[in-house]
Amino acid sequence: xxxxxxxxxxxxxxxxxxxxxxxxxxxxxxxxxxxxxxxxxxxxxxxxxxxxxxxxxxxxxxxxxxxxxxxxxxxxxxxxxxxxxxxxxxxxxxxxxxxxxxxxxxxxxxxxxxxxxxxxxxxxxxxxxxxxxxxxxxxxxxxxxxxxxxxxxxxxxxxxxxxxxxxxxxxxxxxxxxxxxxxxxxxxxxxxxxxxxxxxxxxxxxxxxxxxxxxxxxxxxxxxxxxxxxxxxxxxxxxxxxxxxxxxxxxxxxxxxxxxxxxxxxxxxxxxxxxxxxxxxxxxxxxxxxxxxxxxxxxxxxxxxxxxxxxxxxxxxxxxxxxxxxxxxxxxxxxxxxxxxxxxxxxxxxxxxxxxxxxxxxxxxxxxxxxxxxxxxxxxxxxxxxxxxxxxxxxxxxxxxxxxxxxxxxxxx
Numbered sequence: 001x002x003x004x005x006x007x008x009x010x011x012x013x014x015x016x017x018x019x020x021x022x023x024x025x026x027x028x029x030x031x032x033x034x035x036x037x038x039x040x041x042x043x044x045x046x047x048x049x050x051x052x053x054x055x056x057x058x059x060x061x062x063x064x065x066x067x068x069x070x071x072x073x074x075x076x077x078x079x080x081x082x083x084x085x086x087x088x089x090x091x092x093x094x095x096x097x098x099x100x101x102x103x104x105x106x107x108x109x110x111x112x113x114x115x116x117x118x119x120x121x122x123x124x125x126x127x128x129x130x131x132x133x134x135x136x137x138x139x140x141x142x143x144x145x146x147x148x149x150x151x152x153x154x155x156x157x158x159x160x161x162x163x164x165x166x167x168x169x170x171x172x173x174x175x176x177x178x179x180x181x182x183x184x185x186x187x188x189x190x191x192x193x194x195x196x197x198x199x200x201x202x203x204x205x206x207x208x209x210x211x212x213x214x215x216x217x218x219x220x221x222x223x224x225x226x227x228x229x230x231x232x233x234x235x236x237x238x239x240x241x242x243x244x245x246x247x248x249x250x251x252x253x254x255x256x257x258x259x260x261x262x263x264x265x266x267x268x269x270x271x272x273x274x275x276x277x278x279x280x281x282x283x284x285x286x287x288x289x290x291x292x293x294x295x296x297x298x299x300x301x302x303x304x305x306x307x308x309x310x311x312x313x314x315x316x317x318x319x320x321x322x323x324x325x326x327x328x329x330x331x332x333x334x335x336x337x338x339x340x341x342x343x344x345x346x347x348x349x350x351x352x353x354x355x356x357x358x359x360x361x362x363x364x365x366x367x368x369x370x371x372x373x374x375x376x377x378x379x380x381x382x383x384x385x386x387x388x389x390x391x392x393x394x395x396x397x398x399x400x401x402x403x404x405x406x407x408x409x410x411x412x413x
Contacts, residue, residue: 019140020150020151020190021190023136023137023140023151023154023190024151024154024190024194024197025194025197026136027129027132027133027136027151027154027155027158027194027197028154028155028157028158028161028194028195028196028197028198028200028201029158029197029198029200029201030132031125031128031129031132031155031158031159031162031194031198031201032158032161032162032197032198032199032200032201032202033201034106034128034132035121035124035125035128035129035158035159035162035163035198035202036162036163036201036202036205036206038106038109038110038121038124038125038128039121039163041110041114042110042113042114042121045110045114046113046114046116046286049114049115049116050116050282050286054276057116057272057282057285058269058272058273059269060115060116061115061116061117061265061268061269061272061285062262062265062266062268062269063115063265064111064112064114064115064116064117064265065112065115065117065261065262065264065265065268065319065322065323065324066258066261066262066265067111067115068080068108068111068112068115068261068323068324068325069257069258069260069261069322069323071104071105071107071108071111072104072105072108072257072323072325073257074104075101075103075104075107076101076104076105076107076108076325077098077101077104077105079101079105080105080108080252080320080323080324080325081127082105082109082123082124082126082127082325082326082327083122083123083126083127083177083327083328083408084408084409084410085097085126085127085130086126086127086129086130086152086155086156086174086177086178087177087178087408087410087411088410089130089134089148089149089152090148090149090152090153090178091149091178091412092148093148094148095134095137095138095148095152097130097131097134099131099132099134099135102127102128102131105124105127105325106124106127106128108325109123109124109127109325109326111325112319112324112325112326113287113325113326116268116272116282116285116286117268117285117315117319117324117326118268118284118285118286118287118288118312118315118316118319118331119287119316119319119320119324119325119326119327119328119331120287120288120326120327120328120329120330120331121163121164121287121326121327121329121330122159122160122163122164122327122328122329122330123325123326123327123328124159124325124326124327125159125160125162125163125327126155126156126159126160126327127159128155128159129152129154129155129156129157129158129159129194129198130152130155130156131155132155133151133152133153133154133155133156134148134151134152136151137151149178150190151190153174153175153190153191153194154174154190154191154194154195155194156170156173156174156177156194157170157171157173157174157175157190157191157192157194157195157198158170158194158195158197158198158199158201159198160173160174160195160198161194161195161196161198161199161202162198162199162201162202163202164329164377164380164381165199165202165203165206165380165381166199166376166377166380166381167195167196167198167199167380168195168376168380169373169376169377169380169381170191170194170195170198170199171191171192171194171195171196172191172370172372172373172376172377173368173370173373173377174191174194174195175191176370176372176373177368177369177370177373177408177411178411178412179411179412180369180404180406180411180412223351223354223390224389224390224393225393226347226351226355227358227390227391227393227394228393228394228397229343229347229397230340230343230355230358230359230362230394231362231393231394231395231396231397231398232397232398232401233339233343234336234339234340234359234362234363234366234394234398235362235366235397235398235399235400235401235402236401237309237335237336237339237363238363238366238367238398238401238402238405239401239402239405240313241313241332241335241363241367241407242367242402242405242406242407243405244313244314244317245316245317245320245328245407246407246409247317247321248316248317248318248319248320248321249320249321249409251321252320252321252322252323257323260321260322260323261322261323262322263321263322264318264319264320264321264322264323264324265322267314267318267322268284268285268315268318268319268322271284271285271311271314271315271318272284272285274307274311275307275308275311278304278307278308279294279304279308281294283308283311283312284311284312284315285315287326287330287331287334288312288330288331288333288334288335288337289330289334291308291312291334291337291338292330292333292334292337292356292360294308295334295337295338295340295341295356296337296341296352296353296356300341300345302342302345305338305341305342305345306342308338309335309338309339309342312331312334312335312338313335315331316328316331328367328368328407329364329368329377332360332363332364332367332368332407333360333361333363333364333378333381334360335363336359336360336361336362336363336364337356337357337359337360337363338359339359339363340355340356340357340358340359340360341355341356341359343355343359344356354386354387354390357378357382357384357387357391358378358387358390358391358394359394360378361374361375361377361378361379361387361391361394361395362374362391362394362395362398364377364378365391365395365398365399366395366398366399366402367406367407368406368407368408369399369402369404369405369406369408369411371395371396371399374391374395375387375388375391375392375395376388378391379391
């Protein structure tokens, strides 16, 4: 009799799980399509902006900040939060996210990112998945009794997988980012299904090549050991960067939104002019993919590298303070990549590509307090599996230094 009861309970549990996985798949496909559409629009506009006269990006980023402020205030729910919405909703018993704000928030993300602000696509992607998950739960009665986070996590995973071509990272991030230093392990299956379907949707449209192709990286024992020292350097830098971003977040809720937008856009325009004058190209604007590629190129002076570190630290903080709508994945990686390049030039020039890649992975992981995501994401993003071991060593060292700090104030311990 006991055996029969156990079997019946297992069958019922499997049947109960089926709607979750179906919902996760639907959420993944729809999120993937929306995110891809937004990404293509942003990339198309950015190409036009940076191909024009040198003064156009400076003017565009100021105009974009003002338009973003208007969109957020009038149709975006008076908030520029994206990834933070997912983290906060995850811990709610019942959804508080209003999907009617999604069109305005995504339009504001387009004007932020399309104007060249140094933020990333993962914030709007995670927000998109969260909004779609909320709609699906409301419209599908069989999910009414499920915890909101069960479907929410599928949307967040799908958004990351679609925008970065990184299905494993999408699932891990969605499980890891609601907390600092632990995971929501009981919701693994929705995360996997949401991430997989979001990734497949992207792959059908854009293919499956890595987002960033780097030269082959050779791993040696000595280079792995030096990763520990690089982790310490990244950890110290991350403490300062997190404090700077938190200050920007604090300023984003003070005073007139129009003054904040104008000031934030003005600072970004100045940073663009400085970067253009020093390097002859735009290293201060945009999410930072070009900065990662630039960091592995030869013959950069130490002074220029230090200047780019400052530019890439100030840019996201200014954008957040001005009310920009976007994420911090690639901005964190770009900052870590340049610091890794400085480390390579100082101590280990033969391992330049490895140090740049490990620096990017470590800064991402400690910035969001998602160490597993950082390691796996950079391996997927670059197609370099050899970065995993040194990234693990650097990540451990950096996490010990950074502790409970994070760019996400909504995370729970």
